[in-house]
Amino acid sequence: MIYASAGHNPGGLKTDPGAIGNGKREADLTVEFRNLVVEQLKKSGARYISDNDSETLGQYLKRIQTGSGSVVLEFHFDAAANSAATGCTALVGSDADANDKAFAKELVEAAASILQIKNRGMLSEADSHRGRLGLMRESGIVALLEICFISNPSDLSAYEKYKNYLAAKVAAILIKYENLIS
Numbered sequence: 001m002i003y004a005s006a007g008h009n010p011g012g013l014k015t016d017p018g019a020i021g022n023g024k025r026e027a028d029l030t031v032e033f034r035n036l037v038v039e040q041l042k043k044s045g046a047r048y049i050s051d052n053d054s055e056t057l058g059q060y061l062k063r064i065q066t067g068s069g070s071v072v073l074e075f076h077f078d079a080a081a082n083s084a085a086t087g088c089t090a091l092v093g094s095d096a097d098a099n100d101k102a103f104a105k106e107l108v109e110a111a112a113s114i115l116q117i118k119n120r121g122m123l124s125e126a127d128s129h130r131g132r133l134g135l136m137r138e139s140g141i142v143a144l145l146e147i148c149f150i151s152n153p154s155d156l157s158a159y160e161k162y163k164n165y166l167a168a169k170v171a172a173i174l175i176k177y178e179n180l181i182s
């Protein structure tokens with residue numbers, strides 16, 4: 001089973017806008033991108049579960065029953081005080097195995113090449129400023145993708161231009177890894 005979620009939730013019980021930059025809220029962008037990926041998964045006939053916009057991330061993580069055949073991905077946008085900071089990053093758990101790392105690497109390479117932005121590589125949650133992430137405690141292949149910087153206008157315009165293409169590629173990667181382990 002594929003699990004795809006928006007990293008922040010604009011309409012939940014506890015409204016969480018995420019980062020804000022260039023007049024955009026991270027939550028709106030992650031919900032939009034999740035929807036684009038879900039559309040592609042539907043088109044491909046893939047089995048998936050996604051978060052819904054009336055629950056918090058914590059409620060979603062509690063609701064889903066992941067196992068060894070699960071592929072779990074969450075979308076975020078990065079932010080920095082310096083508007084020149086650019087690129088995409090993938091995060092994996094501190095217990096990541098070869099499949100988690102290959103999945104994350106493929107995602108970040110796809111985002112860098114499709115958006116034509118810097119590949120900031122794959123980080124372990126321990127090396128990220130976020131510390132331990134609830135998402136990483138789920139079972140199966142798990143990663144988090146920071147698509148680009150919401151604080152960088154050219155990252156955002158690349159996202160606007162290529163988001164459909166990126167969503168199709170991300171859906172294809174999800175399906176590939178689900179086929180690999182199920």
Ligand SMILES: [Zn+2]
Pocket residue numbers: 007008018019026075076077
């Ligand atoms: Zn975020």
